[in-house]
Structures are given as structure tokens and as C-alpha cells.
Amino acid sequence: MSQRTFTVRVPATSANIGPGFDVVGLSLSLWLTLKVTITPSSAESPPSPPTLSYTGEGADEVPLDAYKNLTTRVALYVLRCHGIPKFPSNVSIHVDNQIPFGRGLGSSGAAVIAGVILGSELGQLNLAQSRVLDFALMVERHPDNVTAALVGGFVGSYLRELDAVATEAASVPLSEVLPEYPPDAGEEWGLNPPQPPIGIGHYVRFGWSRAIRAVAIIPRFELSTAKAREVLPTSYSRKDLVFNLQRLAVLTTALAQEPPDPELIYEAMKDRVHQPYRKTLIPGLPEVTSNITPLSHPGLLGICLSGAGPTILALATDGYEKIAEDARIIFREKGIEVDWKLLDVVGGSTIS
Ligand SMILES: Nc1ncnc2c1ncn2[C@@H]1O[C@H](COP(=O)(O)OP(=O)(O)OP(=O)(O)O)[C@@H](O)[C@H]1O
Numbered sequence: 001m002s003q004r005t006f007t008v009r010v011p012a013t014s015a016n017i018g019p020g021f022d023v024v025g026l027s028l029s030l031w032l033t034l035k036v037t038i039t040p041s042s043a044e045s046p047p048s049p050p051t052l053s054y055t056g057e058g059a060d061e062v063p064l065d066a067y068k069n070l071t072t073r074v075a076l077y078v079l080r081c082h083g084i085p086k087f088p089s090n091v092s093i094h095v096d097n098q099i100p101f102g103r104g105l106g107s108s109g110a111a112v113i114a115g116v117i118l119g120s121e122l123g124q125l126n127l128a129q130s131r132v133l134d135f136a137l138m139v140e141r142h143p144d145n146v147t148a149a150l151v152g153g154f155v156g157s158y159l160r161e162l163d164a165v166a167t168e169a170a171s172v173p174l175s176e177v178l179p180e181y182p183p184d185a186g187e188e189w190g191l192n193p194p195q196p197p198i199g200i201g202h203y204v205r206f207g208w209s210r211a212i213r214a215v216a217i218i219p220r221f222e223l224s225t226a227k228a229r230e231v232l233p234t235s236y237s238r239k240d241l242v243f244n245l246q247r248l249a250v251l252t253t254a255l256a257q258e259p260p261d262p263e264l265i266y267e268a269m270k271d272r273v274h275q276p277y278r279k280t281l282i283p284g285l286p287e288v289t290s291n292i293t294p295l296s297h298p299g300l301l302g303i304c305l306s307g308a309g310p311t312i313l314a315l316a317t318d319g320y321e322k323i324a325e326d327a328r329i330i331f332r333e334k335g336i337e338v339d340w341k342l343l344d345v346v347g348g349s350t351i352s
């Protein structure tokens, strides 16, 4: 048997785009890339556990132990669900990552999608795209980032309502889906991890105007999604829900129109479900989103929190630098430094 190599690429994503909390996502031109080599065992190359190396964003904090790293733990979960108790021998994985951690650009969603695809490739399982999504949704329970990272573009998704048995399977604690430590020497994990119900996530890809680019204004601090979800209320007024539904309905079509209409889009990217509550965690958020407008910044279409934050996403057709530099000034007044990147909307995950 000869050496096998393959490459997995998964894009960054921005979720919510204002009113579409946990519903819409947009894939963006920053990439998580895995280069994988599987060398057959031989006298010169005896079986060994997987080795991981890592460059780019998060290289100084990401675990390189395959039983602790999110991507490889997800891959192992997929393998175990298919009766394969451990990684194949002599797997070496080099990860190069452009997606900053904990900034609202879908780093964990990308790591999870990469893990499911890695598991499918290592086990030669040939998982269909919809099944890849099922596995990803067992780990990352909101569909917006993972769906956009998998299929690419501007995407809306929902989770199917499950029957009682499937609900139980899908509500297993993540610690059971992804046990963090290897079994004791001489033991193997059982082959009965919770299987994802079939067809959990459904999605549709919206149109996207080719004129629109994305300015990501990225504060130099991390905010975990878990922490940014803790501050959200568990119920909302009808007024606030209708506010968001009206805007989301308009936004999904408005971003595909040529030319895009700033007056329509700026208002349609406003939100009352998550951003008002997250401002306590992101000093400067309300000032940036209300002071940078299509009137003050020609070319701007709309501006919102990217995912759970703290990154700000501005959609624009021109004037990118002024938008970013003026946001930098506002954040600096709050004592926060930022970096910014001009990004494009890209296709989804690939294996080559
Ligand atoms: N490439 C990666 N490899 C391993 N672990 C990763 C990778 N990318 C992200 N992670 C893990 O995910 C964590 C960040 O996840 P979190 O959901 O808090 O933020 P995010 O996904 O960047 O933002 P958002 O979900 O708002 O877009 C990191 O701290 C790290 O533990």
C-alpha cells in the first residue's frame, strides 16, 4: 500500500449578520487547512499514534495531543460511530489556520467541520454532505457557522424537530460525544457513542451580490461563544422578535440585489435579540454600529456583530479603509486595539 495524502480546507464564517441569530451564516476568505499524510506501517515505519503540527492563528494555545485537540477528537468520534475504535496508524496532520480563535469568525465551527471530514477520510467512509452536517451538529449545536463553513456562501438553516428517541440521542452531553482522554492502556473505547439522528440540519443558500465585500474589524481579545451566550435572556418580547423577523426577511433578499441598497440593508442589519445584551462584553459595540452609517461612510451597506463577537462585520461596496479606521478610533477610545481584514464571500469546504 502506498502513502496517502489529502488536504482539507474549511473557511471562516460570520454568523447572525444582525437579525439572524443562530439562523444565517456567511463563509469568508480565511481558511483552516489540514494537510494529512498516512504512511503504511513497515519495518522502517512501525505503527504510531497520530502526530499533529500547527502553524498560524492559535498555534501557541491549541493542544497538539490528538485526544485533546478539537478537530482530531471530532474525527475520532466519527470513526467510533462507524465501528473504528482508534485512529489509523502513522497519520500525520499539519494544520495551518488563518481564523483567529474566539473572535466571532467561526473558528470552532471550522475545526468541527474539518474534524468530521477528517474522520470520514481517515475511515474512508465517504460521508455525504448532509451526514457531515449531522455529525457537526452533534458537537456545535447551533447550525449557522457549521452549515456556512460546509456548503459556503450566504446560508440560512434550521434544525429539524426530532422525535423522542432522536432528541435523546442529540442531547447527549458533549463530554460523552467527545471524551477528552484516551482510554487506559490495554483498553479501548466502546463502539457505542451516540449516533447523530439522520438529517438534523436543513439549509438554503441565498443569493449574494458580487459587489459586496466584508470588512472584519477584529478586537485583540477573545470572547468565548459560551460566555457570549450566557448573557442572553431566555425569553423575548413579541415586539423584539417581530423587529428581527421583519429585518431578516428583507435582508436575505436585499443582499442579493444589484446594486445593493444601503438604505434598506443598514436598517435590515439591526438586531434586538443578541447585540444589545452583548454590549456589556464588548465595549464600543453600540458606538461603532450607530456612528458608522451609509451617510457618514459612503460604500457602507450595514454593520453588525460577527457571530458571538467581539469582531464587527461591515458589509460594503467601497470605502473599506475608512470604515475600518474609524471603527479603530472608536474602539481605541474604549481602550481596545483592533486589527482589520478585507474579506470576500467564498465557497465551502473542500477535500483534494
Ligand atoms: N483550529 C482549531 N483547532 C482546535 N481547536 C480550535 C480550533 N479553532 C478553534 N478551536 C477551539 O474553539 C475555541 C473557540 O471557539 P468559540 O466558539 O468560543 O469561538 P469562535 O468559534 O471563534 O467564534 P464564533 O462561534 O462566535 O464565530 C478555541 O478557543 C479553541 O478551543
Ligand SMILES: N[C@@H](CCO)C(=O)O
Pocket: 015, 016, 021, 022, 023, 142, 144, 145, 225, 228, 229, 274, 307, 308
Ligand atoms: N449564533 C451564534 C454564533 C456564534 O457561534 C451566537 O451568536 O451565539
